Amino acid sequence: MANLTLYGYWRSSAAYRVRIALNLKQLDYTSVPVHLVKDGGQQHATSYSSMNASELVPVLVDGELQLNQSLSIIDYLDENYAGPLLTPESGDRRYLVKSLAQDIAIDVHPINNLRVMQYLSKEVNADDNQKLNWTRHWIELGFHALEKKLASASGTYCVGDEISLVDVCLVPQVYNAERFGVDMSAFPIIQRVVEVLRVHPAFVKAAPENQPDADY
Amino acid sequence: MANLTLYGYWRSSAAYRVRIALNLKQLDYTSVPVHLVKDGGQQHATSYSSMNASELVPVLVDGELQLNQSLSIIDYLDENYAGPLLTPESGDRRYLVKSLAQDIAIDVHPINNLRVMQYLSKEVNADDNQKLNWTRHWIELGFHALEKKLASASGTYCVGDEISLVDVCLVPQVYNAERFGVDMSAFPIIQRVVEVLRVHPAFVKAAPENQPDADY
Numbered sequence: 207m208a209n210l211t212l213y214g215y216w217r218s219s220a221a222y223r224v225r226i227a228l229n230l231k232q233l234d235y236t237s238v239p240v241h242l243v244k245d246g247g248q249q250h251a252t253s254y255s256s257m258n259a260s261e262l263v264p265v266l267v268d269g270e271l272q273l274n275q276s277l278s279i280i281d282y283l284d285e286n287y288a289g290p291l292l293t294p295e296s297g298d299r300r301y302l303v304k305s306l307a308q309d310i311a312i313d314v315h316p317i318n319n320l321r322v323m324q325y326l327s328k329e330v331n332a333d334d335n336q337k338l339n340w341t342r343h344w345i346e347l348g349f350h351a352l353e354k355k356l357a358s359a360s361g362t363y364c365v366g367d368e369i370s371l372v373d374v375c376l377v378p379q380v381y382n383a384e385r386f387g388v389d390m391s392a393f394p395i396i397q398r399v400v401e402v403l404r405v406h407p408a409f410v411k412a413a414p415e416n417q418p419d420a421d422y
Numbered sequence: 423m424a425n426l427t428l429y430g431y432w433r434s435s436a437a438y439r440v441r442i443a444l445n446l447k448q449l450d451y452t453s454v455p456v457h458l459v460k461d462g463g464q465q466h467a468t469s470y471s472s473m474n475a476s477e478l479v480p481v482l483v484d485g486e487l488q489l490n491q492s493l494s495i496i497d498y499l500d501e502n503y504a505g506p507l508l509t510p511e512s513g514d515r516r517y518l519v520k521s522l523a524q525d526i527a528i529d530v531h532p533i534n535n536l537r538v539m540q541y542l543s544k545e546v547n548a549d550d551n552q553k554l555n556w557t558r559h560w561i562e563l564g565f566h567a568l569e570k571k572l573a574s575a576s577g578t579y580c581v582g583d584e585i586s587l588v589d590v591c592l593v594p595q596v597y598n599a600e601r602f603g604v605d606m607s608a609f610p611i612i613q614r615v616v617e618v619l620r621v622h623p624a625f626v627k628a629a630p631e632n633q634p635d636a637d638y
Contacts, residue, residue, distance in 0.1 A: 259570040260525055271514055278520040298487055304494040309476055316532045330548050354475040
């Protein structure tokens with residue numbers, strides 16, 4: 207029986223990904239909210255930074271294991287727990303899934319993270335409009351490339367007809383895109399796939415607005 | 423017999439990582455330079471973007487496979503070719519290696535990429551000093567966390583006494599840190615590990631200044 211604890215934040219894309227993976231694998235877990243804004247950011251408190259010196263969410267605790275980085279956590283769950291495989295075990299498809307997921311999780315998301323937006327205001331004097339354009343720019347750039355790649359890769363989902371790590375990364379990124387007013391009609395394949403994913407129970411349960419710490 | 427082609431750029435950290443991995447596994451490859459600045463950026467030319475719509479380096483070609491994302495490429499090499507394993511096959515150490523590598527490749531590097539620096543000048547009016555501080559800030563923040571984590575993880579190398587994916591990601595990041603004047607004396611463990619890695623033939627051969635397209 208798994209005894210999993212996830213330290214996360216309702217609106218963090220990285221925590222959102224892990225919640226989706228946990229739900230897809232039907233794993234129960236205890237959710238511990240780490241508020242990224244309150245108290246100057248609870249991720250900077252010693253109680254959290256002693257688990258992850260990077261002071262970023264999420265962290266998954268499983269017995270002795272304390273693991274950060276959402277993609278590593280999802281690989282851990284995929285390789286150590288039953289349920290649908292989010293990254294295929296072998297073949298070219300394995301690397302296609304990894305690279306498309308990283309196109310989102312490496313090329314888009316880190317540039318728009320909360321701490322980057324805070325630094326943009328504070329140290330580069332970016333105004334609200336410049337920050338909004340910044341966020342939209344990197345999402346749109348990433349989505350334009352992804353849309354082209356999905357033209358050949360996608361079936362019902364991002365890669366063929368099985369839910370994969372790419373879908374797990376895409377839904378939180380689209381949540382951000384919509385939050386910041388990206389015109390999603392420019393990305394019909396992404397829209398089509400996300401419409402299907404959004405009503406899947408594992409994705410519904412993981413959605414930011416359905417977390418107990420949601421305070422919008 | 424491998425027939426590998428790497429599309430990269432001498433000073434790209436991501437391409438540098440893949441070169442190190444190829445050399446550690448003693449794999450021969452053909453190197454095709456993609457100049458990220460010349461001609462408005464050769465990565466935007468159709469000949470390249472048809473292989474990777476993200477218009478970022480590197481891409482590895484192996485027969486029918488065209489793969490982007492340095493971490494995916496290195497996993498592919500690790501799982502399909504002989505030579506030292508860069509990510510341990512199982513155990514907690516597997517996920518420690520993954521998460522530490524991602525602490526560099528996700529949390530530090532993408533925020534300082536060339537296209538981000540270009541956008542900072544053009545759209546947020548950042549001056550040279552603000553851009554230099556930007557680069558140093560994200561590297562130093564990442565290295566402070568990494569230094570703490572390496573206090574328990576490191577041996578001769580980042581994780582114990584075997585070269586891993588963490589080392590493969592660290593050396594290119596330190597190359598950038600020094601290029602942008604980060605005071606490395608604040609990170610004695612990182613410095614100690616990198617001093618050993620730097621004289622390793624696989625790392626020497628992969629160094630930016632030793633690439634045929636180096637034009638500094």
